[in-house]
Amino acid sequence: MKKKIGIGIFIIAFTILIRLFFGIYVDDEFGDENLFLKHRPIWKWKFHSPIGMSDLKIEDLTKEKQMEEKYYKEFIRQNKQ
Helix, strand or coil, rough: CCCHHHHHHHHHHHHHHHHEEEEECCCCCCEEEEEECCCCCCCCCCCCCCCCCCCHHHHHHHHHHHHHHHHHHHHHCCCCC
């Protein structure tokens, strides 16, 4: 019984760690989904750029989309190099 509980706790902890340190991003040019390792833990799983390859500026977006764009810049664009 204790072994089953231990295995269950391990699986839950492993799943949470994967969620915190890995993510999926949608390529802003081609639309492909790619798995990546985050540089810091965050619960957000899927990242995409609301601006994409358009000529929009971040000021033209809603507050929610501005936050999404900031996350995309922080986690994807700054770490692609």
